[in-house]
Amino acid sequence: MPSLRQLEYLTELARQRHFRRAAETLGVSQPTLSTQLKSMEDRLGLELIERNRTSVLITPAGQKVVEIATRMLRDRQEIFDVAKAARRPLGGVLRLGLPSTIGPNLLPLLLPALHKSHPGLVLHVREDVPRNLPGALATGIHDVLLVPLPVNGPDQVTQPVFREPLFVAMAEDHPLAATREISRKDLKGQKVLTLEHGHQLQEQVAAICEEVGADLAFDFEGTSLDTLSQMVAMGTGITFLPGLYVERATSAQSGIVVRSLSGRTLSRTIGAVWRESSARADEYELLIKFVRAAVAENFPTFMLL
Amino acid sequence: MPSLRQLEYLTELARQRHFRRAAETLGVSQPTLSTQLKSMEDRLGLELIERNRTSVLITPAGQKVVEIATRMLRDRQEIFDVAKAARRPLGGVLRLGLPSTIGPNLLPLLLPALHKSHPGLVLHVREDVPRNLPGALATGIHDVLLVPLPVNGPDQVTQPVFREPLFVAMAEDHPLAATREISRKDLKGQKVLTLEHGHQLQEQVAAICEEVGADLAFDFEGTSLDTLSQMVAMGTGITFLPGLYVERATSAQSGIVVRSLSGRTLSRTIGAVWRESSARADEYELLIKFVRAAVAENFPTFMLL
DNA sequence: GAAATAAATTGAAAAAAACTATCAATGTTG
DNA sequence: CAACATTGATAGTTTTTTTCAATTTATTTC
Numbered sequence: 001m002p003s004l005r006q007l008e009y010l011t012e013l014a015r016q017r018h019f020r021r022a023a024e025t026l027g028v029s030q031p032t033l034s035t036q037l038k039s040m041e042d043r044l045g046l047e048l049i050e051r052n053r054t055s056v057l058i059t060p061a062g063q064k065v066v067e068i069a070t071r072m073l074r075d076r077q078e079i080f081d082v083a084k085a086a087r088r089p090l091g092g093v094l095r096l097g098l099p100s101t102i103g104p105n106l107l108p109l110l111l112p113a114l115h116k117s118h119p120g121l122v123l124h125v126r127e128d129v130p131r132n133l134p135g136a137l138a139t140g141i142h143d144v145l146l147v148p149l150p151v152n153g154p155d156q157v158t159q160p161v162f163r164e165p166l167f168v169a170m171a172e173d174h175p176l177a178a179t180r181e182i183s184r185k186d187l188k189g190q191k192v193l194t195l196e197h198g199h200q201l202q203e204q205v206a207a208i209c210e211e212v213g214a215d216l217a218f219d220f221e222g223t224s225l226d227t228l229s230q231m232v233a234m235g236t237g238i239t240f241l242p243g244l245y246v247e248r249a250t251s252a253q254s255g256i257v258v259r260s261l262s263g264r265t266l267s268r269t270i271g272a273v274w275r276e277s278s279a280r281a282d283e284y285e286l287l288i289k290f291v292r293a294a295v296a297e298n299f300p301t302f303m304l305l
Numbered sequence: 306m307p308s309l310r311q312l313e314y315l316t317e318l319a320r321q322r323h324f325r326r327a328a329e330t331l332g333v334s335q336p337t338l339s340t341q342l343k344s345m346e347d348r349l350g351l352e353l354i355e356r357n358r359t360s361v362l363i364t365p366a367g368q369k370v371v372e373i374a375t376r377m378l379r380d381r382q383e384i385f386d387v388a389k390a391a392r393r394p395l396g397g398v399l400r401l402g403l404p405s406t407i408g409p410n411l412l413p414l415l416l417p418a419l420h421k422s423h424p425g426l427v428l429h430v431r432e433d434v435p436r437n438l439p440g441a442l443a444t445g446i447h448d449v450l451l452v453p454l455p456v457n458g459p460d461q462v463t464q465p466v467f468r469e470p471l472f473v474a475m476a477e478d479h480p481l482a483a484t485r486e487i488s489r490k491d492l493k494g495q496k497v498l499t500l501e502h503g504h505q506l507q508e509q510v511a512a513i514c515e516e517v518g519a520d521l522a523f524d525f526e527g528t529s530l531d532t533l534s535q536m537v538a539m540g541t542g543i544t545f546l547p548g549l550y551v552e553r554a555t556s557a558q559s560g561i562v563v564r565s566l567s568g569r570t571l572s573r574t575i576g577a578v579w580r581e582s583s584a585r586a587d588e589y590e591l592l593i594k595f596v597r598a599a600v601a602e603n604f605p606t607f608m609l610l
Numbered sequence: 611g612a613a614a615t616a617a618a619t620t621g622a623a624a625a626a627a628a629c630t631a632t633c634a635a636t637g638t639t640g
Numbered sequence: 641c642a643a644c645a646t647t648g649a650t651a652g653t654t655t656t657t658t659t660c661a662a663t664t665t666a667t668t669t670c
Contacts, residue, residue, distance in 0.1 A: 002384060004309050005627085019648055032628055034649060039626095044388035047584040050445070051648070052460065054636085057445035059584075060398035060429075061391035068380050068387070075377045079307060079370050083349035086366035093365035124365075140355070140362040155357065278355060280364075310658085324617055337659050339618060344657095356617070359668085 007069035091120035097142030105244035129198035148200040160305035167258040191237035196221040312374035396425035402447030410549035434503035453505040465610035472563040496542035501526040
């Protein structure tokens with residue numbers, strides 16, 4: 001089996017057609033070149049180089065080998081380049097997993113600055129239901145998660161990033177829409193819509209309903225905040241929407257109004273999670289810095305953690 | 306710089322995700338695998354494998370490297386395959402140089418049998434003017450020539466293959482066409498056409514003209530035997546055509562007739578030539594056998610050498 | 611908490627690759 | 641034509657790399 005070094009010798013010799021000069025270019029002695037090439041020929045059981053008294057010729061088989069070898073050496077260089085790109089912080093591929101309640105609302109605010117200061121970074125964003133994310137992190141599908149906390153899983157490091165308020169959302173013509181600030185007892189008996197199972201938000205909303213005596217609608221579970229808010233706009237019920245989404249997606253045209261809940265603030269904590277065994281923790285910290293900056297700039301009322 | 310063996314280790318580990326089992330498959334001890342992979346990571350300055358207590362994961366950069374490495378290993382296998390094909394006699398590429406006076410007339414008779422018994426052979430046929438062929442052989446453009454002898458050049462081995470008769474050719478309505486066998490003195494004063502300079506045939510025809518007192522036409526030199534015979538058919542003059550061409554290309558429709566010359570037979574010797582330093586002499590001998598067989602079968606009157 | 615398993619570490623041995631020195635064969639030149 | 645230069649091959653040694661057996665560390669399982 002020919003080694004890469006031997007193939008490198010061969011290609012250089014093919015280029016120069018001169019043992020001594022090729023050896024010099026390669027930074028080895030001429031006997032090294034001779035013996036290594038001979039050894040490769042022996043192993044392949046084949047003459048690759050025709051040593052003429054006047055000149056060095058490459059046999060047809062040798063030509064073919066040179067061709068393949070050239071590709072292999074280029075590949076080796078590429079491995080090196082990949083490594084080089086991946087070595088610098090936030091270089092190379094970073095696989096980010098997050099729920100759809102965060103992804104489309106936060107990432108657009110984050111990516112321009114991130115790409116500008118770390119052009120080498122290739123972010124693979126994959127959305128999934130929060131319930132699946134920790135497992136996917138453990139099996140190596142994601143490198144880091146941006147999810148509502150808490151997240152439970154072995155060998156995972158959790159870093160809170162910011163606190164996202166939740167708002168009560170209802171149709172424009174809903175009776176409660178007149179109130180500027182809604183109290184907990186206003187919610188009693190209200191029909192509350194929420195996301196499908198697997199979403200952390202769903203569990204949280206269920207808990208709130210339990211607390212305030214609202215009725216969780218069991219006949220409807222939205223797959224995205226957009227469908228959810230459309231249902232709300234149609235007057236099917238009320239819901240709780242996370243601040244990131246509210247700021248971005250609810251406007252005069254949306255047909256819904258949002259109100260905050262008086263008393264104890266309603267919120268959820270968004271955090272980053274990664275495998276303890278991952279060697280790129282400092283990169284994740286760096287990524288978190290960008291998230292915080294984006295939140296601070298676009299949502300000044302949110303609390304950073 | 307990662308070595309091929311290290312890359313092989315990495316790909317196998319990526320496949321099995323288990324050090325001990327991968328080591329076993331690779332036929333090395335587990336420490337070998339561990340240290341080699343570690344060493345590669347150090348050299349790349351990068352973590353390729355995430356060693357978790359429960360499982361082995363490949364980092365994104367590692368995935369990329371595995372991808373490239375897989376291609377490289379496939380390439381190495383291909384080198385091996387190329388060598389294997391080239392090892393057997395008349396396997397791999399063999400670059401054959403010959404003049405246009407031989408190529409289209411001889412090769413079609415030769416190739417079917419050759420291909421049948423040596424399917425691994427890839428024959429690169431390249432036609433050129435005989436004058437250029439020896440030089441091209443020396444510089445490694447061709448591996449073996451099939452040309453009219455003699456050929457002069459240093460470090461060249463010559464092997465006569467067969468003797469090809471030359472015929473006198475003229476238009477059907479030419480006065481000499483009535484004669485069954487043409488004598489040398491019939492040619493005196495005839496206008497003789499021939500090939501362009503650089504063809505051995507051209508020199509030979511010039512010598513014959515000198516001998517018999519014919520006039521070599523200086524205002525026309527054909528680039529191929531086909532154009533030459535077309536000129537002859539039009540009555541521009543007579544010419545000398547080699548036997549291989551005559552048997553194949555002159556028929557009732559061609560408008561020319563061929564006659565042999567009485568007395569001393571007119572012929573040229575076709576031989577094989579290769580570099581003395583070439584290691585494939587036995588393959589060339591084998592090729593010659595096929596040429597002789599093709600000639601014997603299709604031109605029983607030709608003399609084998 | 612002992613046994614089992616998995617990968618890392620250590621230190622020695624084996625294998626591979628590299629070097630220096632030298633040779634034989636050619637080619638060049640005064 | 642003889643002295644000299646050049647080219648690639650060979651021999652013997654040294655250095656570097658790779659590998660292995662034995663052991664250690666950490667973790668999981670029973």
